[in-house]
Amino acid sequence: MGLVLAALALTGCWKREAVWEVEHAQRRAVVRPGESEAERLYRHGRDCMDTLERDDCALDYFEQLIALGPDQRELLGDATFRLVELYRRHGEAERGMLLLRKFWELGMGMGSAGVVPYGVRFAPQTLTSMYMVDVERLSASRLYADLPQDARDAMFTCDEARREQLREQSEARRDTRREAELAAMSERDRAAKEASRARRRARFGEGREGEDEDEPDPVYSQGLCQVAAALGLPDTSGFLAFVGGSSHLDPTQSVAVIRVEALEEKLSAAVADGRLVLEPTPAIEGRDLDAMAARARDRLRLWTIVGADYEGAPVQLMSFDQDELTLAPAALVPGLLHARAHAQTRLSPALQALLGQVPADLAFMTVVTPEAMREVMAEAGALAKLLPSPQGLMMAAVVYDYAGLFVRVPTEDAVKGWLLLAIARRMIEGGGPEGGQEGESEGADAAFMANVDISQSPDGGALLLSNILTRAAVLRMMLG
Numbered sequence: 001m002g003l004v005l006a007a008l009a010l011t012g013c014w015k016r017e018a019v020w021e022v023e024h025a026q027r028r029a030v031v032r033p034g035e036s037e038a039e040r041l042y043r044h045g046r047d048c049m050d051t052l053e054r055d056d057c058a059l060d061y062f063e064q065l066i067a068l069g070p071d072q073r074e075l076l077g078d079a080t081f082r083l084v085e086l087y088r089r090h091g092e093a094e095r096g097m098l099l100l101r102k103f104w105e106l107g108m109g110m111g112s113a114g115v116v117p118y119g120v121r122f123a124p125q126t127l128t129s130m131y132m133v134d135v136e137r138l139s140a141s142r143l144y145a146d147l148p149q150d151a152r153d154a155m156f157t158c159d160e161a162r163r164e165q166l167r168e169q170s171e172a173r174r175d176t177r178r179e180a181e182l183a184a185m186s187e188r189d190r191a192a193k194e195a196s197r198a199r200r201r202a203r204f205g206e207g208r209e210g211e212d213e214d215e216p217d218p219v220y221s222q223g224l225c226q227v228a229a230a231l232g233l234p235d236t237s238g239f240l241a242f243v244g245g246s247s248h249l250d251p252t253q254s255v256a257v258i259r260v261e262a263l264e265e266k267l268s269a270a271v272a273d274g275r276l277v278l279e280p281t282p283a284i285e286g287r288d289l290d291a292m293a294a295r296a297r298d299r300l301r302l303w304t305i306v307g308a309d310y311e312g313a314p315v316q317l318m319s320f321d322q323d324e325l326t327l328a329p330a331a332l333v334p335g336l337l338h339a340r341a342h343a344q345t346r347l348s349p350a351l352q353a354l355l356g357q358v359p360a361d362l363a364f365m366t367v368v369t370p371e372a373m374r375e376v377m378a379e380a381g382a383l384a385k386l387l388p389s390p391q392g393l394m395m396a397a398v399v400y401d402y403a404g405l406f407v408r409v410p411t412e413d414a415v416k417g418w419l420l421l422a423i424a425r426r427m428i429e430g431g432g433p434e435g436g437q438e439g440e441s442e443g444a445d446a447a448f449m450a451n452v453d454i455s456q457s458p459d460g461g462a463l464l465l466s467n468i469l470t471r472a473a474v475l476r477m478m479l480g
Contacts, residue, residue: 038070042079046401049082059086066099073361078400084468085402097453100404100466115360116243119257119320122339123245124332125348126253128372130245130355131365135237136259138363141399146471151478156237158225170479218246218254219310223327226308226315227258230275231266240323245351248372252311255336256327263323267303276303276317282334287341300337354392357408364397373409403474407465 032040045061048054062079070076084096116132135156138144144152153159154166182190224236224244236242239258246254260266270276279302281289289297299320308315313330320326320340328336339346354367368376373390391410398404453466469477 036070036072038065038068038072038075041065041068042075045079045082049086055086055089058082059090062086073359074400077361077398077404078402081400081402081404081468085470096468097455097466100406100453100468101455101464115355115358115362115365117241117257117259117321117324119318119324119326119340120243120245121345121347122320122326122336123255123257123347124247124253124335125346126247126250127245127255127348127351128248128369130243130351130367132241132243132362133236134241134363136240137361138399139237141363142401143399143403143471143474147474147478151475152237154478156235158228158235166479173479216251216311218244218251219315219329220244220246220254220256220327223256223308223310223315224258226305227256227317227325227327230270230305230308230317231260231263232269232273232275233266248375252329252331254329255332258325258327260323260325263319263325267319271303275306277306278303279316282337284338284341300341302333302337350392354394358394358396359398361398362396363399363403364395366393366395368393402471403469405465405467405469409463410461411463 035043041061041064045058045065048056048058048061062083065075065079066083080099083099087093087096116130120130150166150169153162154170157163157166182193185193220242224239224242228234228236228238231238233239238260240261241259243257244254245256267276271278281297281300281302283289284300289300292300301319303317305315305317310329316328316330316333318326318328318333318336318340326336335346338344345352348369350369350371351367354369358365358367370390370392373393377390394408396406396408398406453464455464455466456462
């Protein structure tokens with residue numbers, strides 16, 4: 001450790017004003033074999049921030065890395081997130097916000113090919129929203145490694161009793177914080193707070209409980225855990241990645257695509273143990289199955305999950321690519337098999353366009369089509385007339401040592417977008433929609449809101465929200 005600290009000191013980490021005045025030969029001397037300049041800058045910056053707890057030299061190293069601009073998204077991403085936090089600590093939050101506003105474009109410069117699994121292209125055109133969790137990428141991050149088991153279970157558990165336990169614990173923590181906040185307030189502030197909460201309840205309701213009780217959930221709501229159980233996995237954390245897509249008009253129009261390591265072995269074991277049934281492939285118009293090569297026929301196999309049903313019909317699986325499963329209600333299976341057999345891309349052009357605008361190195365992603373967004377906007381009533389018409393919605397979360405959350409809402413009305421932006425900023429700065437009132441602890445929590453930035457894209461064609469989440473903020477989101 002002494003040698004490491006000495007090396008860091010010798011490379012210019014003694015004060016903020018000393019910005020890399022060492023010779024190139026000296027700087028090369030501390031590069032590890034096979035390590036790039038960008039990797040060296042990142043390593044020293046992280047050591048300064050996490051081990052030495054020296055913000056000054058961490059700022060120097062990370063600023064150098066950003067200026068270098070390497071084609072290494074992961075290093076640039078985490079360095080950006082760390083700089084935002086460092087600038088905030090030292091009263092320079094605006095500098096951090098300017099960095100965040102460039103992050104989405106940084107991702108697009110490196111392309112978005114392969115952001116979702118191959119089989120997504122065969123999904124029905126009726127889908128209007130889609131989300132993805134890249135479990136493999138998330139699990140490789142240091143932030144995830146540092147999370148307690150409760151937080152991991154909140155993301156992935158299939159145990160309903162465990163999920164309910166976590167929900168109750170989360171609500172109890174929120175209630176405790178709320179009571180402590182109220183107890184610390186003056187009588188006047190407490191009355192104002194309760195009045196604000198009452199107005200919000202009257203305006204937005206207490207929640208969704210009791211609404212749309214007859215409307216079914218998408219097939220993946222229970223189906224992902226049914227697939228995990230059928231494959232002998234304890235929960236959905238055993239997947240490499242999974243995608244869910246559905247229609248806002250009809251949730252039964254829904255599918256999931258799941259990437260699983262060593263899938264063929266797991267499928268064979270599941271069939272042998274009776275958890276899956278391999279069904280005969282139904283006839284497909286325009287294709288003679290007997291004349292097809294074995295490999296092509298394998299891409300049209302069909303399984304039924306034993307003991308699972310969806311809306312009174314079987315839940316079925318197909319494998320359209322290596323280590324990849326497609327989950328669907330039985331009613332959608334013929335169309336999916338036909339599309340795969342004829343290599344027909346069916347996914348709606350609107351969803352395809354949105355997916356093409358999302359950076360590739362994501363841990364989480366959600367996209368919503370303009371059609372579905374208009375439905376949401378219609379629920380705003382008269383207020384909708386004042387809001388810009390959204391051309392869809394894209395949410396992306398990138399996770400390294402810190403997490404970055406990015407929301408992009410394209411809109412054709414730049415003026416209305418600017419007005420909405422001004423209102424949103426005032427709400428955040430004022431602590432809530434009442435203006436000047438302290439926000440709800442579960443809504444405007446300081447740990448979550450510290451690094452929020454809302455802006456417009458340079459051309460005015462999209463509203464942007466960016467946020468950097470530390471481990472503490474992620475824990476607050478997951479566990480209350």
